[in-house]
Structures are given as structure tokens and as C-alpha cells.
Amino acid sequence: MEKLNYEIITKPAYRAIGMKWEGPYSEIKELKEVINTMSTRAGELEHAVEPEVQLGMSYHLRPDGFIHYSVFEVELKQEIPDEMEEIIVPEMQYLKVQHEKGKDFGHTYSKIYQWFKESDYIPYTEQNVEYYDDLPIKHERYPIDRDLNDPHFEILIPVIKHHLGQ
DSSP states (O other): OOOOOOEEEEEOOEEEEEEEEEEEGGGHHHHHHHHHHHHHHGGGOTTBSSTTEEEEEEEEEETTEEEEEEEEEEOTTOOOOTTOEEEEEOOEEEEEEEEOTTSOHHHHHHHHHHHHHHSSEEEOOOTTOOOOSSSOEEEEEEETTOOTTSOOEEEEEEEEEOOTTO
């Protein structure tokens, strides 16, 4: 059985701009269209920090689906184009895992769930916010030139150190 490489990293706060999608799992096709549209509109973000890396940020804040931002990290001077939104991501610690081309991402995520069961970390959640997934916040970093049918990408799960008794 292949072993994933798990790394804990700290990423400084940053600003991202792109398109937001919110919906149930049954409408996931619409999300794919939003992601593709954002890929084609990336050139509108002339102050992108890494124009070759598209970010996908999922927040499981609804029982039947989630909120997703398809964005690019941008400099502060970047204006927000029509039909796009900004999201400010605070400095956080992340579990970083590479999903390899040719692998099933469901399998990659099940290995991540297992890692949490065996580690001193728990997924980060905001206080007084109800989440509907064991991994409530998922950030993914996609190379812009990825194979959409068999992508490889980096998974970042915000984490906090688990303190027993709390």
C-alpha cells in the first residue's frame, strides 16, 4: 500500500480573488463549470501571485453540500473583476498532502482521515460555526495546466494541535 507524505506547514495570511459557488452535492456539475470559467478568466487577475496555481477552497457549511471558492492568490493592489469575490485567508497551520496523478482522490482523502485518527492534530474549525464534514475546510492547489480528468494537486487542511481534556 502506498504511503502519502504528510507535512505540517504554516502559510502566512493572503488575499485571493475568484468565483464563488454554493450548492448541494447534486449540483456538483455547476461547480466544475465555475472552476473552468475561473481558469479561463485567470488573465483578468494581473496581480496574481502565482498565476500558474489555481486554488479551490471548500467550506462544508451546509448539510447537503458546501461553499467553494475557485480563486487565485493576488497582491493587495489587485482590483476585483466583475462577478468575482475576494476572500482573505488568515495565517494558519496546514496538513499538506500531495494527491498524485493516476490515483483516486477519494482514496487520498480516506488516508487523510486515517492520519487525523493517528496524529496529535485535529481539523481547524471556527468557533460557533456548524460544519457538516469530518474535514470541514479543504484547500486545494491545482497547477493551471493540469489534466482535468486525472488531476494532480496539493491538499491543504487547516489544523490545530489537539490538547487532550479540552
